[in-house]
Amino acid sequence: MTKLAVVMTPERADDVISAETRTLLAERFEVSWAADVDPSTVATLAEGSDVLLTSWGTPHLDASIWASGTGPKVVAHAAGSVKRLVDPVIFEQDVAVFSAGGRIAWSVGEYCLAAMLTLARKLPRFDAAIRDGGWKQTAFRGGELAGQQVGLLGASSTARALITLLKPFGCDVVVYDPYLTQQRAAALGVRSASLEETMACPFVSLHVPDVPETKGLVTRKLIEQLPDNAVVVNSSRGPAIDQQALLDHALDGRIYAALDVYDPEPPAFDATTLAAPNLLLTPHVAGDTKEGHLALTGYVVADVLAYLGNGTKGPSYVDPSSWSIAA
Structure with missing residues (x-):
């Protein structure tokens, strides 16, 4: 079964993962849940995972995670911009990145x-x-x-x-x-x-x-x-x-x-x-709603499942060629 690591705090997980999506994760993945988002914890979870599920509060994913060529092949970001999360160099390792920016x-x-x-x-x-x-x-x-x-x-x-x-x-x-x-x-x-x-x-x-x-x-x-x-x-x-x-x-x-x-x-x-x-x-809350946040993980996971199944690149897929003009 595909291994997925949830690398966000428990509090953030409650904010961006609905009950329905938790059930879906349990059914379709072997899930590991991070107790904290210390960089060393994240690196350890990443080493043994196929998919990283991230959100606000997840630290920058150092490119060294993929240095050996065995890092996770998918990063699914249950939040907006991924520019502070990953460096574009990881695309050279054929890593697929997904962002919930479209739902936000x-x-x-x-x-x-x-x-x-x-x-x-x-x-x-x-x-x-x-x-x-x-x-x-x-x-x-x-x-x-x-x-x-x-x-x-x-x-x-x-x-x-x-x-x-x-x-x-x-x-x-x-x-x-x-x-x-x-x-x-x-x-x-x-x-x-x-x-x-x-x-x-x-x-x-x-x-x-x-x-x-x-x-x-x-x-x-x-x-x-x-x-x-x-x-x-x-x-x-x-x-x-x-x-x-x-x-x-x-x-x-x-x-x-x-x-x-x-x-x-x-x-x-x-x-x-x-x-x-x-x-x-208003205090930078245009994209911040209760319903919207709870939908974020489901939004990216649906595309991740399609990608893993047949290579489909759905609406949350981050196109490497558009990196320079992305938000």
């Missing part, structure tokens, strides 16, 4: 949709008004998402999840992504656009990886070109946008913004910023 993407997509709707309807402003003793306001009115133009920066898995969620709203979705082909855009039901055109939309959502090319991608000049009352959502990476410029335009009431990521993290905002009713601030 759905949680992020829901967050982005919720943020757009919340800010379009100006719910935080109405909430602040009624808490201040007011009632219906005549100075402002909420808007709708339906039929609006939505600009997405990046065609990543989180962007694709949001595209799916936007379909019932009949939005005109435009995407800036240098790697998005016209054929792929058509298949997604979106239109490729320049960075400038994308940033001119009344709704903008960032979905770019943390790579050198995306640092400072959204400049102050681009933010200045946003239409009045635009809604900007950043659930990707803080350094991708000029955060101070975004805050300047939000604090003067011109635009609305939902920030789940910051530069740096955690942010150190003053009282005025924290009280702004046109800012929706």
Whole structure:
């Protein structure tokens, strides 16, 4: 029977492995459970395993694990990015890596949709008004998402999840992504656009990886070109946008913004910023849901079983050729 080592803390295992998936693991694998994630413990478990099941908190898997050519042939990461977990050199040992980033993407997509709707309807402003003793306001009115133009920066898995969620709203979705082909855009039901055109939309959502090319991608000049009352959502990476410029335009009431990521993290905002009713601030939780976390191991294990069975590379498979542009 295939040997699988769960190299995560018991607490993390409870967080990312559902009862159903635990049963599946017991049925399909000879499972070893780590008592801790000390690097020496991980190395020992890896030495005698075919599959490593990892998650947040698992230490970096040193390439020496595969130096003898007998290391595990599969790493299944029940979390997002694998860039801090493994080095690309392990692909030279024919190691297959799987990531649950695609499942997390759905949680992020829901967050982005919720943020757009919340800010379009100006719910935080109405909430602040009624808490201040007011009632219906005549100075402002909420808007709708339906039929609006939505600009997405990046065609990543989180962007694709949001595209799916936007379909019932009949939005005109435009995407800036240098790697998005016209054929792929058509298949997604979106239109490729320049960075400038994308940033001119009344709704903008960032979905770019943390790579050198995306640092400072959204400049102050681009933010200045946003239409009045635009809604900007950043659930990707803080350094991708000029955060101070975004805050300047939000604090003067011109635009609305939902920030789940910051530069740096955690942010150190003053009282005025924290009280702004046109800012929706969350602590890097866009991909963090109870249901989503419990689904992570099942998501990658399904693909691992298919891969071991017939070589199928399912949606959680990490393509080595895309390493440089992956999140």
